Amino acid sequence: MGRNKTAWATTTALMVATLGVAAVPADATATTTTSTTAQTTACPTGWGSVAKTRSAATTESLTDVRTGRHACFDRMVVDVPGAGTSGLGYTVRYVSRLYQDGSGHHVPVGGGAVLEVRVAAPAYDPDTGQPTYPVRAGERLKGVNLTGYRTFRDARFVGSFEGDTQIGLGVRARLPFRVWVATDRVVIDVAHNWTGAR
CATH class of the missing domain: 2.60.40.3500 (Immunoglobulin-like)
Known part of the structure; x- marks a missing residue:
């Protein structure tokens, strides 16, 4: 009975870990990179320096x-x-x-x-x-x-x-x-x- 509880706990922990990883989108890194790239070019331009x-x-x-x-x-x-x-x-x-x-x-x-x-x-x-x-x-x-x-x-x-x-x-x-x-x-x-x- 003790062995079954341990096996069940291990299986549950693995499932949670797997679901936790699966919950992160595969393109999360790409999204962050895209977002960072967008931020680096988001400032307005064309103001000029004339009076x-x-x-x-x-x-x-x-x-x-x-x-x-x-x-x-x-x-x-x-x-x-x-x-x-x-x-x-x-x-x-x-x-x-x-x-x-x-x-x-x-x-x-x-x-x-x-x-x-x-x-x-x-x-x-x-x-x-x-x-x-x-x-x-x-x-x-x-x-x-x-x-x-x-x-x-x-x-x-x-x-x-x-x-x-x-x-x-x-x-x-x-x-x-x-x-x-x-x-x-x-x-x-x-x-x-x-x-x-x-």
């Missing part, structure tokens, strides 16, 4: 600049609460050197290439002149830590003059980027590479 501009202006004030890491790109978001979408204008372009509006002072920005991000919104209250984004010219952006980013290298506040705010975004190299507007914010995405591979 992007949108004409509009607001009297609402810029209050924050933040960044985030994504699978295909690094992102910067410029918050202008109350501006909606119609009042948000911008110019984003690569520059060889970045100069502050008004003073003409050169503001150094680290990285292999520099994007000048200009948003048509003041970083101060137009009625009082008080800063709404209290960072001095040339300083790193408040609360922005670029450690571990694949594309972004440096981010500096350049200044706010006559209703426009300038930011210097240092990137690894001259890479494709896009700019788009959502409610109360301007979004800048800079790709990790030119090929669209992750």
Whole structure:
């Protein structure tokens, strides 16, 4: 009787092991490989690196600049609460050197290439002149830590003059980027590479 129980237990264990193996599809490895291959080519391409501009202006004030890491790109978001979408204008372009509006002072920005991000919104209250984004010219952006980013290298506040705010975004190299507007914010995405591979 003891021998039969042992044989039965062994047979059951073998059946479970066999069923467990059979439950894994034969093409599981191929599916994973295909999925990985699809992921490496899933990033958007065609953004280009030429200047992007949108004409509009607001009297609402810029209050924050933040960044985030994504699978295909690094992102910067410029918050202008109350501006909606119609009042948000911008110019984003690569520059060889970045100069502050008004003073003409050169503001150094680290990285292999520099994007000048200009948003048509003041970083101060137009009625009082008080800063709404209290960072001095040339300083790193408040609360922005670029450690571990694949594309972004440096981010500096350049200044706010006559209703426009300038930011210097240092990137690894001259890479494709896009700019788009959502409610109360301007979004800048800079790709990790030119090929669209992750």
